Amino acid sequence: MRLSWFNITSLTLGFAFLYLPMIILVIYSFNESRLVTVWTGFSTKWYGELLSNQAFLDAAWVTLKVAVFSSTLATVLGTLAAYALVRGARFPGRTLFSGMIYAPLVMPEVITGLSLLLLFIGIGLDRGVLTIVLAHTTFAMCYVSVVVSSRLVSFDQSLEEAALDLGCSPWDAFRLVTLPIIAPAVISGWLLAFTLSLDDLVIASFTTGPSATTLPIKIFSAVRLGVSPEINALSTLMIAVVTLGVIIASLISKRNFVREQQGVAGRH
Amino acid sequence: MRRVFIIAVPYLWLLALFLIPFAIVLKISLSDVAMARPPYLPQFSWEAGWGAFLSQLDFENFTFLTTDDLYWKAYLSSLQIAATSTLLTLLIGYPIAYAMARAPDEWRATLMMLVILPFWTSFLIRVYSWMGILSQEGYLNQLLLGLGVISEPLIILNTKVAVYIGIVYTYIPFMILPIYAALHRLDSSLIEAAEDLGCSRAKAFWLITVPLSRNGIIAGCFLVFIPTLGEFVIPSLLGGSGTLMIGKVLWEEFFNNRDWPVASAVAVVLVLILIIPIVLFQQNQQKQNEAQS
Numbered sequence: 001m002r003l004s005w006f007n008i009t010s011l012t013l014g015f016a017f018l019y020l021p022m023i024i025l026v027i028y029s030f031n032e033s034r035l036v037t038v039w040t041g042f043s044t045k046w047y048g049e050l051l052s053n054q055a056f057l058d059a060a061w062v063t064l065k066v067a068v069f070s071s072t073l074a075t076v077l078g079t080l081a082a083y084a085l086v087r088g089a090r091f092p093g094r095t096l097f098s099g100m101i102y103a104p105l106v107m108p109e110v111i112t113g114l115s116l117l118l119l120f121i122g123i124g125l126d127r128g129v130l131t132i133v134l135a136h137t138t139f140a141m142c143y144v145s146v147v148v149s150s151r152l153v154s155f156d157q158s159l160e161e162a163a164l165d166l167g168c169s170p171w172d173a174f175r176l177v178t179l180p181i182i183a184p185a186v187i188s189g190w191l192l193a194f195t196l197s198l199d200d201l202v203i204a205s206f207t208t209g210p211s212a213t214t215l216p217i218k219i220f221s222a223v224r225l226g227v228s229p230e231i232n233a234l235s236t237l238m239i240a241v242v243t244l245g246v247i248i249a250s251l252i253s254k255r256n257f258v259r260e261q262q263g264v265a266g267r268h
Numbered sequence: 269m270r271r272v273f274i275i276a277v278p279y280l281w282l283l284a285l286f287l288i289p290f291a292i293v294l295k296i297s298l299s300d301v302a303m304a305r306p307p308y309l310p311q312f313s314w315e316a317g318w319g320a321f322l323s324q325l326d327f328e329n330f331t332f333l334t335t336d337d338l339y340w341k342a343y344l345s346s347l348q349i350a351a352t353s354t355l356l357t358l359l360i361g362y363p364i365a366y367a368m369a370r371a372p373d374e375w376r377a378t379l380m381m382l383v384i385l386p387f388w389t390s391f392l393i394r395v396y397s398w399m400g401i402l403s404q405e406g407y408l409n410q411l412l413l414g415l416g417v418i419s420e421p422l423i424i425l426n427t428k429v430a431v432y433i434g435i436v437y438t439y440i441p442f443m444i445l446p447i448y449a450a451l452h453r454l455d456s457s458l459i460e461a462a463e464d465l466g467c468s469r470a471k472a473f474w475l476i477t478v479p480l481s482r483n484g485i486i487a488g489c490f491l492v493f494i495p496t497l498g499e500f501v502i503p504s505l506l507g508g509s510g511t512l513m514i515g516k517v518l519w520e521e522f523f524n525n526r527d528w529p530v531a532s533a534v535a536v537v538l539v540l541i542l543i544i545p546i547v548l549f550q551q552n553q554q555k556q557n558e559a560q561s
């Protein structure tokens with residue numbers, strides 16, 4: 001099929017719109033001037049300033065810790081929840097349960113943040129890394145469970161039953177049969193939870209205390225006053241990490257796809 | 269025993285960290301603001317019992333929301349901004365989704381990745397990137413002044429226009445993907461048949477392509493409209509002090525005015541407003557699933 005001029009134009013303009021702002025940001029992060037919008041010459045000095053700014057490094061460390069803990073916890077809880085929803089058949093309060101899985105996905109972040117903060121104050125929990133982890137786990141597990149349950153629905157349950165018939169314990173059947181099959185969904189669930197946590201400003205702002213500042217909170221308070229060259233440099237680093245991650249992930253999935261295709265071809 | 273464990277762990281987690289917190293918001297929205305720690309009354313105590321506790325709750329904060337016009341203006345303006353930007357996102361996203369569905373097969377994976385990639389980059393950074401473009405000495409004004417299109421810099425940042433741009437930019441993948449999915453399934457021979465039977469291209473588009481991609485359009489619109497309604501980051505970075513949105517009002521009520529009961533009441537009303545589009549969205553999805561199976 002050949003593309004008409006109209007379609008080519010809309011693709012070009014559409015992707016220019018999606019990518020130009022970020023490309024400009026990356027280019028101007030190498031601008032020497034403090035006046036961000038005036039180009040005076042190439043320089044990497046803002047990267048140097050950024051990396052010697054202890055407050056940013058601390059915030060990055062806190063963010064990373066929160067993201068690793070909350071996404072791992074969310075993956076375990078979300079997979080259990082997906083399992084309960086798809087395989088759990090009937091249990092009391094099932095409607096409430098599935099409602100609680102889907103509601104956080106559409107709940108505005110300001111409300112999730114506010115309600116969790118009021119809970120933490122109510123039970124007298126000190127706000128800091130722990131409370132952000134609890135908050136992030138709660139909304140991320142819902143995303144994980146949606147991703148994992150779509151995979152659980154589509155896979156053939158008789159495989160699991162066969163393993164049980166052949167004398168596997170339920171745990172072995174899960175570990176040896178179900179888990180390898182749903183693994184891609186579990187991994188993408190973890191990645192999604194990890195990115196959501198890295199990215200979250202609103203919920204973290206509500207649930208954190210003076211002891212823990214995450215990177216988005218730091219960025220937000222810096223850019224509120226206007227564009228800043230250090231933030232441009234930081235954004236460029238974050239964009240680079242994501243781009244690299246996506247390229248690696250797509251190479252891996254391509255290799256797996258090719259291998260699967262060869263496997264299918266070999267069997268015939 | 270094991271089955272109980274699988275269900276109970278996530279269930280209890282969500283009860284404790286989703287449902288109970290929301291019940292607390294509801295309770296505080298019915299309380300009075302007070303110079304206390306935490307800054308609201310009544311506090312529940314076992315000595316006084318439930319009766320005394322419940323009798324102190326009232327709807328004062330909700331009546332306050334209706335008397336001070338800041339709040340209903342903020343709700344209306346959020347609805348208007350969400351509706352306008354949903355429409356803009358549709359107008360810009362549809363041609364992109366359409367072109368993607370028409371593209372040669374070997375491009376598809378790459379095009380899809382290009383649409384999804386921004387999802388994985390920080391939302392905050394994507395919004396921030398527009399501050400440098402739209403400000404008065406920003407790149408857009410530099411370009412337009414340089415080309416001689418305008419003689420005075422345009423004021424875009426800190427207006428509603430900047431908020432529209434920010435919303436369209438960050439939410440457009442949510443519009444493109446469901447429409448693309450609908451158009452991708454569309455059988456192109458239907459359009460060829462219509463053209464053979466004498467339809468003009470434009471007419472075939474309106475009579476066949478648009479109705480058959482209706483579910484994608486509806487899904488995309490809800491996916492943009494629902495999260496935009498409670499948006500906080502975009503109006504506070506791009507909208508300036510003049511743009512009222514309810515997410516921002518809630519934030520300021522809580523952090524700046526420290527009025528927890530009113531902030532909670534604002535949250536409860538926002539949830540009530542959101543229930544309508546969410547239920548409509550659910551129905552649409554269900555219909556779509558039934559149609560497919």
